[in-house]
Amino acid sequence: MDSKNSKIYHECGFDTRQHLEQYVSDRPDMAFEEDFLKFPIENLRTTFAEGHIKGDVLIDLSIGSVVHQLFAACDFFKHIIILKVRDRCIMEVKRWVNSRTGAFSWDHATKLYGDIEGESNKLQEKEEKMRIAIQHVMKCDIKKKSMMDPIALPPADCIISAWLLDVISKDQDDYIRHLRKFSELLKPGGHIILIGDLDGTYFTVGKDKLHLLNYDEDFARKALAEEGFVIDRCEVMKRTSVSDLLDHKANIFIVAHKEK
Template sequence: MSKSEVYNNSESFNPKKYSKTFLSLSSDAEPLARELTRFRLQQLHEFYEQHGPQLTGCRILEYGGGPGHVYPLISAAPYASEIVFAEYAEQNRKVAEEWRSNKSEALDLTPLFQHVVSSLESNKDENAVEQRETSVRSLITQIVPCDINESDALRDVTLPFDVVSTHFCLVTAVASVEQYTLGLQKLARLLRPGGMIVMTESIGGTFYRVEGKKLHNLHLGSTEVVQQSLVQAGFTNVSMKTMKRPPSELNDIVEYAFVTAVLASA
C-alpha cells in the first residue's frame, strides 16, 4: 500500500487507536508505551526549561504532528507566539482540528497536560492545566497539509520558523537514509539561521503496529546516523538523550533518541 492508502484509511491506520496505544499514561496502557510517553514529555520539558527564555515569542512548526499530537507543544506554549500544525494525512488533521475546536468527540489529552503542568512544572494552581490547554488551542493558528517527500515539504505558510518540532515523522514517511537526510534538508529550509530542530527518533526498528497492523518504520542503524544526517542537512550543536528498550509486539525498535540541533548560520 502507498503512504496515502495507509495513513488516509482508517482501516489501515486508526488515528484515535494509535493515540491510545502510543500516547497514554494510563495504568491500563502497555508499560513500554507509557514509559516512552513519560520520556518524551520529560525531555521536552527539560528542553524548553533550558532554551525557552531565549525562544520567547518564537514561531513553532509542529511537522508531521499526526492525529492531534499536541504533546510536544505543552512545554513550548509559554514561549510561543504562534504554532502551525502540519500533518500529511487528512484524517489526522481532522482529529487535530477536533481537539483544537474542543469538540466533544476530541481526543482526551488532559492527562498529558496534567503530567507536564502539575508534575514536571510543579504548578499546583487548580486552573493551570485548563489554562495551558486553552493556550495551546489559541496558539495553533493553522492546521495544514504537508509531505516530506514533495520538493516543497510545506506550502502556503509564512516562513521562517524559529523552531521545527517533529517526532517519529520522517522514519514513517521515507524509505532510505538518503531520503531521511534530504527530508532534514527540507526542514532546514523552513527555519531561520540559528533556529532549532527538536526531534524524537527511533533507532534500530523496521516496523510498528497499530491494532495488530504492521506499518513501516525506517531502519536507522544508530544514533550516529541521525547525527550525520543532521550535520549534512546544515545543523550544528547536535545534542541527544536516549532511552534503550527491548523489542516488543508493538515494534522492533531498540532505542529512542530525543534530539536537538541548531541550524548553522550562512
C-alpha cells in the first residue's frame, strides 16, 4: 500500500474502537500481540520495577484510546492525567474508567501484567487501582503553543507517550516541535517514556489509511538530546507481526530524564 495521500491522525481521526480491535485486542486474528502489547508491557514493567521513576503526577499522551501502557505506572503515581486530541478517544477511555456497559475490555492486557508479576489472582484489583488513579481525561490542542491553554496542569513527574508523536508529526521538524510541547508539561528532572514505530510510513484503521512518520533510532535519540533529555534506556525490537495493516520495521521504547 502506497503511503501517499495518507490522512493525518489529529486532523481526520479514525474509528477508535476499530483501532483497538485491530492493534491491541485479544481477537484470534489480531497480529500485533508481541509488537503492541507484550513489548511495551514488558519494558514498562521492568522500567518501573527499578524504582527510579515515581511521584505524584503522570501525564499520558498516547494514540487513540489505548490505556494498557498505564497498568505498570499506577503503582508508582498518585494521579494519572490522560490527554487526548480527539473527543471520541476521550469518550472511549471514560467508558472504561467508569466501567460502563460496552467498554473495551483490557482483561487480556491486565493478565499479561499479572503473568509477569506473578499476581494473576489480583487482576481485578489492578484494574480498579488504575481506574482510581486516572483522575482526569482531558482534551488538548497540539496546534496551540501551550497545548492545555488556558488550563494549567500540575508539572508532571513523568510523561508516557505511546505512538502519538509518530502520527501527529508530519515531518521530523514537526516531531521535535511536538516533543518540545510535551517537555513543557514535565518537571525539571522528570522522565519521559516514548513508545513508537520505526521506519514506517502508514497504518490503517478499517478503510482509512493514515500517516506514520518515517524515522529511525538515531533520530529519536538526537531529538531527545536536543531538547535537553538524557537517555537512560533504549530498547528496539524488530517487527514480529505479519500484516499489511502498517509498514513499520521495528518498535522502539525510550526512557529519558529532563536535565535540571
